[in-house]
Amino acid sequence: MDHRIVDINRVIKNAIQVMEDSKYQIYEICENARTEYESLELELTQVLQETVSTIEKVDKLELDYRRARIRLTEVSRDFVKYKEDDIKSAYEKATQLQLDLMVYREKESYLKARRDDLQKRVKNVENSIERAETIGSQINVVLDYLSGDLNQVTRILESAKNRQLIGLKIILAQEEERKRIAREIHDGPAQSMANIVLRTEIAERMLIKQEFQMVQDELIDLKGQVRSGLEEIRKIMFNLRPMALDDLGLVPTLRKYVQDFEEKTRIRTVFEMVGKEMRMPSAMEAGIYRLVQEAFTNAMKHSSASYVSLEIIYQSQMVKISIQDNGIGFQSELVEARADHSSHFGLVGMRERVELLEGRLDILSELGKGTKVTFHIPITAEHRKE
Known part of the structure; x- marks a missing residue:
């Protein structure tokens, strides 16, 4: 029997060493993922700001281009009032505005695609961090049990009082995980949805200037849906850990x-x-x-x-x-x-x-x-x- 216990202890020690090594590897993966997440978040913030600025620039160029075309039509019709230099100047201005508009429209399309790609990458990194933290938490729980003396574990299992303490420890580990998830939801999706509400308000103001009434109504409806989603996430947080x-x-x-x-x-x-x-x-x-x-x-x-x-x-x-x-x-x-x-x-x-x-x-x-x-x-x- 003593020989078997020695063998079991050796196996357990090897398992503990493997898990200890794995734990630090998971920690490094998690830290690298957090660094990448922070970098992506910073880049995403910059892209969002540049996107809003570009959209505003496109709107201004479209308005200026429409005015330039009206001006070109006006000077082209009245050869008495306007000279050839006036017509040439109006034509060159309209052409330049058209080129600028094309360039900024391309930039707007690129920024929107870049924004969507960054948002997906941020979400993927968030999921990777969450999975790594979950695995690390599970490894820590297993290590706590394996690190104990085998004979001591046997005595604990023979005691009804201490069996209850083990049960409480398991529940505590589950509840700690729930609190972590609730905190991450608060710092992640809840903040993201609040940001979406802000972006819809910006889009709403821009669309009001263009008088796109139907699109404006859609955005208002979307804003209401997002706010409802934010309220629902907060309810989920309460259910995870009141x-x-x-x-x-x-x-x-x-x-x-x-x-x-x-x-x-x-x-x-x-x-x-x-x-x-x-x-x-x-x-x-x-x-x-x-x-x-x-x-x-x-x-x-x-x-x-x-x-x-x-x-x-x-x-x-x-x-x-x-x-x-x-x-x-x-x-x-x-x-x-x-x-x-x-x-x-x-x-x-x-x-x-x-x-x-x-x-x-x-x-x-x-x-x-x-x-x-x-x-x-x-x-x-x-x-x-x-």
Whole structure:
């Protein structure tokens, strides 16, 4: 047995070394991608500014060229009032403006193509950075476990208390990833969409000068759509990681979630709390929040309910969360029997999350009489957060 442990330890040490080397390679890739991203962003900003300036120049040249042609027509008709030098001067001016207009139109086309290409490259680099950071995060999690003593890991797995701590660590890693994604969405797509709104306003002002009413109406509509998209992205950010969860706690965050759920789905909701709220570790509160979120989503998708209630009961060593709806219900015995082999109503995901928290999931449902899902989550002294 000792010989096997030595072999396993050697294999683990080799794996750790390989992953350590890979981690630094990923870090270098990520840093190079960030440098490229900053360079592309700077170039894109310059191209956008030059594009706007060129568009304005083209608009001015078109107006000047139209006036020059009118002037040329005018002097060509009146040989009494205007001399040959006047006609020649008007012709040369019109010709020069026409050439300038052609040059700037070509420049405008080139800049627009360059702008589109840079925007695609920026997006691709963003995706590369995100993938590299995700892989790096996953490697770090694996290294944390492999770096521990093998015998110590065995003792940890034999302890129910420490199994729960491992579950909390896994959930914490997931939530850290969600916070990172939320931050990137805020700094990336949200800012980009705000910039698009600004660009449409510039285009709108330019088009007003040319009196292209139909195009102006289209741009106004586009601006409204972009603003709606920006609002939707902010909602996605909240769903990824509610900022109120860290600042205010579980109960205020769930209260807001229930209110938003009612506004979005038009399903009447009720929120009740019994006992005194206790702050718990961030990972534990996040795990409970996800459980409630999944239960409400299931009620919306599968139950055809017109009413959903959420009740939280704080006890001395446990928090009990019940979600009940008045929907079509189902045969809970049949679902329980199949829960290990299917993802029916998302119960497998909820069951796994509850088990990570060392809790218990109870389902009570009957055809035509709705469904009640209850989570029992133990709260030990270590989990209390003053």
